[in-house]
Every structure is written in C-alpha cells, then in structure tokens.
Amino acid sequence: MSRRFTPKVVTANALLEGDVVYLTEDDRWTRHHHEAELIDDEAHATLRLLHAQSQPHLVVGPYLADAVAGANGPEPTHFREVFRTRGPSNYPHGKQAEAAR
Amino acid sequence: MYSYNDFDDAFVRARVAQFTQQVERRIDGSLTEDEFRPLRLMNGLYLQLHAYMLRVAIPYGTLDSAKMRQLAYIAERWDKGYGHFTTRQNIQYNWPKLPDVPAILNALADVGMHAIQTSGNCVRNVTADHFAGAAADEIADPRPVAELLRQWSTDHPEFQFLPRKFKIAITGSPNDRAVTKAHDIGLRMVRNDKGEPGFEVIVGGGLGRTPMIGKVVREFLPKADLLPYVEAILSVYNSFGRRDNKYKARIKITVHETGLDKIREMVEARFAEIRPQFTGVDQALLEEIEAAFAPPQFRNAPVDAYEDFYKADPVFRAWADTNLTQHRNDSYAIVTISLKAHGATPGDATAEQMRVMADLAERYGHDELRISHEQNVILPHVHKSDLPAVHAELSKVGLATANVGLISDIIACPGMDYCALATARSIPVAQQIAERFNELKLEHDIGPLKLKISGCINACGHHHVGHIGILGLDRAGVENYQITLGGDGTETAAVGERAGPGFAYDEIVPAIERLVGAYLEHREGREETFLEAYRRLGPAPFKAALYPDEAEQDAA
Numbered sequence: 001m002s003r004r005f006t007p008k009v010v011t012a013n014a015l016l017e018g019d020v021v022y023l024t025e026d027d028r029w030t031r032h033h034h035e036a037e038l039i040d041d042e043a044h045a046t047l048r049l050l051h052a053q054s055q056p057h058l059v060v061g062p063y064l065a066d067a068v069a070g071a072n073g074p075e076p077t078h079f080r081e082v083f084r085t086r087g088p089s090n091y092p093h094g095k096q097a098e099a100a101r
Numbered sequence: 102m103y104s105y106n107d108f109d110d111a112f113v114r115a116r117v118a119q120f121t122q123q124v125e126r127r128i129d130g131s132l133t134e135d136e137f138r139p140l141r142l143m144n145g146l147y148l149q150l151h152a153y154m155l156r157v158a159i160p161y162g163t164l165d166s167a168k169m170r171q172l173a174y175i176a177e178r179w180d181k182g183y184g185h186f187t188t189r190q191n192i193q194y195n196w197p198k199l200p201d202v203p204a205i206l207n208a209l210a211d212v213g214m215h216a217i218q219t220s221g222n223c224v225r226n227v228t229a230d231h232f233a234g235a236a237a238d239e240i241a242d243p244r245p246v247a248e249l250l251r252q253w254s255t256d257h258p259e260f261q262f263l264p265r266k267f268k269i270a271i272t273g274s275p276n277d278r279a280v281t282k283a284h285d286i287g288l289r290m291v292r293n294d295k296g297e298p299g300f301e302v303i304v305g306g307g308l309g310r311t312p313m314i315g316k317v318v319r320e321f322l323p324k325a326d327l328l329p330y331v332e333a334i335l336s337v338y339n340s341f342g343r344r345d346n347k348y349k350a351r352i353k354i355t356v357h358e359t360g361l362d363k364i365r366e367m368v369e370a371r372f373a374e375i376r377p378q379f380t381g382v383d384q385a386l387l388e389e390i391e392a393a394f395a396p397p398q399f400r401n402a403p404v405d406a407y408e409d410f411y412k413a414d415p416v417f418r419a420w421a422d423t424n425l426t427q428h429r430n431d432s433y434a435i436v437t438i439s440l441k442a443h444g445a446t447p448g449d450a451t452a453e454q455m456r457v458m459a460d461l462a463e464r465y466g467h468d469e470l471r472i473s474h475e476q477n478v479i480l481p482h483v484h485k486s487d488l489p490a491v492h493a494e495l496s497k498v499g500l501a502t503a504n505v506g507l508i509s510d511i512i513a514c515p516g517m518d519y520c521a522l523a524t525a526r527s528i529p530v531a532q533q534i535a536e537r538f539n540e541l542k543l544e545h546d547i548g549p550l551k552l553k554i555s556g557c558i559n560a561c562g563h564h565h566v567g568h569i570g571i572l573g574l575d576r577a578g579v580e581n582y583q584i585t586l587g588g589d590g591t592e593t594a595a596v597g598e599r600a601g602p603g604f605a606y607d608e609i610v611p612a613i614e615r616l617v618g619a620y621l622e623h624r625e626g627r628e629e630t631f632l633e634a635y636r637r638l639g640p641a642p643f644k645a646a647l648y649p650d651e652a653e654q655d656a657a
C-alpha cells in the first residue's frame with residue numbers, strides 16, 4: 001500500500017481583499033476553515049487543486065494545506081494555517097474580528 | 102527637502118495610470134496572476150498571509166508634515182487606521198484591498214511619494230542615517246547624494262532585472278547609524294588627506310541566510326565620481342551575479358566567490374570605461390538637489406526653560422536622557438520618538454499619532470521628520486526651549502516612552518503575524534520582552550542594548566547585528582527561537598554568534614531574562630555595556646545562563 005496520505009484542504013487568498021479562503025465540496029470559496037472540503041485521497045486532491053487554479057478571477061495562489069477532521073469540520077494542523085484562520089496576534093483584525101461580530 | 106519637479110510628478114502619475122489599468126485588467130480577468138504578480142510587485146503591492154500589503158518608500162527616511170499627514174489619511178481611509186514603519190525606512194499598510202490600491206497610489210503622488218521599486222530585483226529605497234543634516238558628528242548631509250541615487254536608479258533601464266534585489270545605504274558621519282556594512286553597497290562619507298569630502302565604498306554586505314559584513318572596495322572616492330562608480334559596481338554585478346540560484350544571487354556572494362581584488366579590478370575597469378560618459382550633468386543636478394536640502398534657519402533663543410524643566414520634572418528628565426541626541430547646533434536637540442511603547446507593536450503608528458508627529462514637526466521642528474531603520478520617528482531639529490511642549494504633546498498620544506536604545510526599543514519584523522515568508526512570529530515575542538523588562542523596572546539600569554528579532558532567515562529584523570538577536574524558526578511544526586549574541590550594526594560591525602539550541606515560544610522570554618541577568622552579574626559596572634561585556638568575557642557566562650541544565654551536567 002502507498003504511504004498514508006495526510007488529509008488536505010484547498011486554500012488560497014481572495015483576489016479582491018486578499019482574505020484567506022477555502023474550497024468547499026460544492027465548489028464555493030468559504031472564509032471558514034471548518035466549511036472546507038477535507039480531502040483524504042491524493043488523486044482527488046490534485047483534481048481539486050486544478051479546479052482551484054482554474055479560478056484566477058476569484059482567488060490567488062491556491063495550495064493544499066494539511067488538515068484533520070474535527071468536531072465541527074476540518075481543522076488546521078500547522079501553526080501557520082492556524083494563524084491564517086484567525087488573523088494577526090497583535091490586533092483583533094482579520095477573521096477573528098469578523099467572528100467576534 | 103527635495104520636492105518633485107514636473108518630470109518626477111509626470112513620471113509617478115504615468116506609473117499610477119498604468120497600474121490602475123493593470124489592476125482593472127486583473128480584476129476583469131484579462132490578466133492572470135502570473136502576469137499580474139510582477140506588475141504589482143513593481144508597484145510595491147505584496148500578497149501576505151491575511152491580506153495584501155502595500156510598501157511605500159520613504160526615500161532616505163525623510164518626510165515633512167504634509168507627507169506624514171497623507172500617510173495618516175491613507176491609513177484611515179483605506180487601511181485599518183495605522184501603518185508599520187520598517188527597517189528599510191519604508192511604511193507598510195497591512196490591509197489594503199486590491200481595487201483601492203490605485204487610489205492610494207494617487208494619494209501618495211499628491212504629496213510626492215510612491216511605492217515604486219519597493220520590491221523586485223532592482224535598486225531599492227536608498228536608506229540613510231536618520232540623523233542626517235542634524236548630527237553633531239556629520240561631515241555633510243548624505244541626503245542630496247541619496248536623492249541623486251534615487252533619481253538615477255528609478256526606472257534605470259539597465260538595472261530593472263538584476264540577479265536579485267539591491268540595497269544601498271549612506272551615511273555622512275563616521276559613527277555609522279545606517280548599518281552601511283550590511284548593505285549591497287554602503288557609502289560612508291570620509292575626508293582624504295587634503296580634507297576633501299568623498300566616500301569610502303563598501304560592497305557585499307548583507308544579512309539573510311548568509312550574513313556578511315561588507316568589504317571596502319574603494320577607500321576614497323571623490324564625490325563627483327559617485328554615480329559612475331556605483332553604476333560600475335552594479336554593471337559588474339549585473340553581468341557576474343549568479344542567476345542560477347536565488348540563494349547565491351546577492352552581490353555578497355558574487356564578492357565572496359569572486360574575491361574582493363578581482364571584483365575591484367573589474368569595477369575599476371568598468372568605471373574607467375564609463376566615467377567619461379558622465380559629463381557633469383549629474384553634478385549640476387546634485388547642486389540643485391543640495392540647494393533643496395539647505396539647513397533650516399536655526400533659531401537663536403535662550404534654553405533656560407529647558408534646563409529648568411529638566412531639573413524639575415523627573416519624567417521629562419528620563420525621556421530627555423534616553424530620547425535626545427546632541428544636535429550640531431548647541432541650542433537644538435534631535436528628538437527620537439519611540440514607537441516602542443511597552444507592549445505595543447514595534448514600528449506601528451496610528452493615524453492619530455502620525456498627525457500629532459506631523460503637527461509637532463510643523464510647529465517645533467522646521468517641518469522635518471525622519472524614519473529610522475530602528476523603527477522610530479525622529480524630529481531632527483527641535484529648539485531646546487520647545488522640548489517640554491513637545492514632550493507634553495507626545496505624552497498625550499502614547500509617544501513619550503523613554504526607552505530609545507534600551508532593551509525594549511526592539512526591532513521586530515512583521516513575522517508570521519503578517520509575512521507570508523515567515524517561519525515564526527516576531528511581534529508577540531517583542532511585546533512580551535518589552536513588557537517583562539518594564540515590569541522588572543530594570544531597563545534603565547541595563548543601559549544600551551540592541552535586541553532585534555526576525556521571523557525567518559531573511560533577517561529583515563536585523564537579528565544578526567543585534568547585541569542580542571532572536572531568529573524565529575519552524576522546528577518540526579513548532580515555533581522555535583534561536584539566539585545570537587554579540588552582533589553589532591555600527592562602524593565596528595559584527596555578525597552575532599549562535600548561542601546554542603533554540604527555545605520554544607513560551608521559553609524565549611525567560612531565556613532573555615536569564616541572559617540579561619548574567620550580564621548584570623558579570624559587568625564591571627554600569628559603564629560597561631552588554632556588548633562590551635560580551636566582547637570582554639566571550640560567550641561562556643551567557644551560555645551558562647541560557648542553558649543552566651547543561652552547565653550543571655558539565656560540572657557534574
């Protein structure tokens with residue numbers, strides 16, 4: 001059997017605001033990590049990334065980021081991706097501000 | 102200071118118009134990101150972790166109140182009400198939206214500013230001593246030459262696609278406050294035996310992955326030869342700099358691999374070739390620029406009010422002792438406004454703070470402001486009798502922190518709170534260190550200490566030349582902080598040495614506290630600074646403090 005594939009989500013930045021976005025199963029771009037499609041198959045991941053790359057009018061720089069299944073949907077594993085779900089730590093700006101609203 | 106002439110204005114406006122259309126075409130889908138990326142970078146627009154970032158050049162760190170107010174206006178109108186001053190004397194806006202960027206660039210052009218060449222493999226913003234034109238130790242104001250270099254390098258057709266980015270720093274003083282030895286080219290004003298001013302030309306310095314102290318390629322360069330000589334260096338680098346490997350593409354590697362003597366030979370040969378083409382137009386231009394930088398009309402007034410206030414008010418006294426520097430005119434002082442309030446983000450200023458600084462410059466400072474590479478703001482010319490008023494105004498907006506040159510006057514790059522290249526955060530580490538030493542009430546006792554933090558190996562936070570440097574890394578998916586010791590960014594420049602294994606995010610502040618404790622314990626007295634103590638003692642006592650468990654094991 002091949003090496004176990006670490007589950008992924010497709011993430012990018014929105015073209016207009018630069019905000020972090022994630023690709024959902026039904027082909028939307030969401031601002032929330034837990035709404036992303038959690039991909040656990042390598043071939044499917046490649047296809048989803050290709051799909052993301054075909055939308056340069058919506059997003060910039062799509063890539064696959066490691067994630068795990070959580071209670072409310074996928075959760076990031078690396079600290080960089082955790083920060084991307086929140087925003088900077090020195091001001092309540094970015095996603096954390098919208099979440100608080 | 103220099104004001105745009107019609108040519109400058111038309112050039113910048115044309116670029117804004119061009120970029121406006123490029124943004125439109127990106128948004129309507131006619132340009133792909135691959136096509137657009139180099140275009141936006143040429144105009145200072147990056148895409149960072151959470152948003153776009155616009156980097157605006159502040160040439161040689163010089164501003165007037167109108168420019169500062171416009172920066173405040175931009176922060177409020179199109180960003181989140183603040184800006185971040187960087188180690189390259191630029192300002193960065195962390196939250197612009199792509200469709201707004203053309204309007205921001207237009208607003209910059211309105212006050213003679215732009216974001217051109219703040220990215221890409223070209224000659225970047227020329228940086229200068231932030232005390233230029235005011236320092237008591239200065240031979241001459243280096244800014245006219247910096248402006249000449251700016252005009253010459255802007256859109257220079259030969260140097261738009263260099264192997265890598267190229268940074269020039271210049272100082273007019275023997276005491277190097279511009280870190281010239283850590284730049285691709287460093288220019289230090291000196292005098293020859295006849296007393297004529299010229300430059301010591303340093304080449305191949307740089308921090309980043311392979312830190313190197315620059316080497317002197319020409320000990321004395323007559324002032325009139327500056328442009329052809331710099332052009333000769335760039336042209337040699339353009340031909341021989343490596344383009345096969347991004348990590349070996351800076352001129353420091355070219356100099357290192359080719360050897361200084363060979364580089365010198367090639368530069369001198371090229372210089373001989375192009376020198377005759379410089380027929381004096383550049384010198385005529387320089388003369389005009391110099392006129393624009395004529396020193397202000399210094400006021401002749403008594404300074405007793407200052408002296409009385411100094412004696413009477415301990416808070417003012419503490420601030421005056423740390424944040425003032427000797428001016429060339431005895432009745433004046435250079436004021437450094439600390440953007441490092443304990444617990445604040447190093448280098449950040451709110452729109453309100455920017456306006457207050459602009460007002461103070463206009464009212465008390467001959468309308469001049471400077472940004473330092475240490476991420477503070479300078480009022481270069483304040484009459485001493487005005488200092489109490491300046492201090493009082495600064496206090497009202499959280500800008501009167503008396504910590505310049507002390508441990509909480511930390512340089513910190515944006516790190517992983519903003520930067521897409523980061524491997525760890527820098528800002529919260531800086532905030533916590535500053536807060537901790539403020540709690541301990543120790544920093545004035547500790548005295549001069551330069552602590553610098555970078556969030557990755559690119560070293561924008563200059564950690565290599567910090568007396569204490571901190572480098573944030575990603576070790577197996579966890580933030581980890583490496584300490585370097587003994588770095589120095591002045592005329593006695595040195596690259597700090599790694600102290601040992603790194604520390605976890607929650608261990609780094611206590612580690613710094615132990616390190617500083619070791620200094621206090623071992624120093625010969627208050628006169629011996631951290632750096633001097635380190636140079637005298639070597640790393641051993643500091644390492645013992647950083648790694649107490651190992652010290653015990655060794656002793657066992």
Ligand code: SF4
Nearest residue numbers: 514520523556557561
């Ligand atoms: S040092 Fe690294 S993390 Fe810090 S600003 Fe530079 S590139 Fe970004």
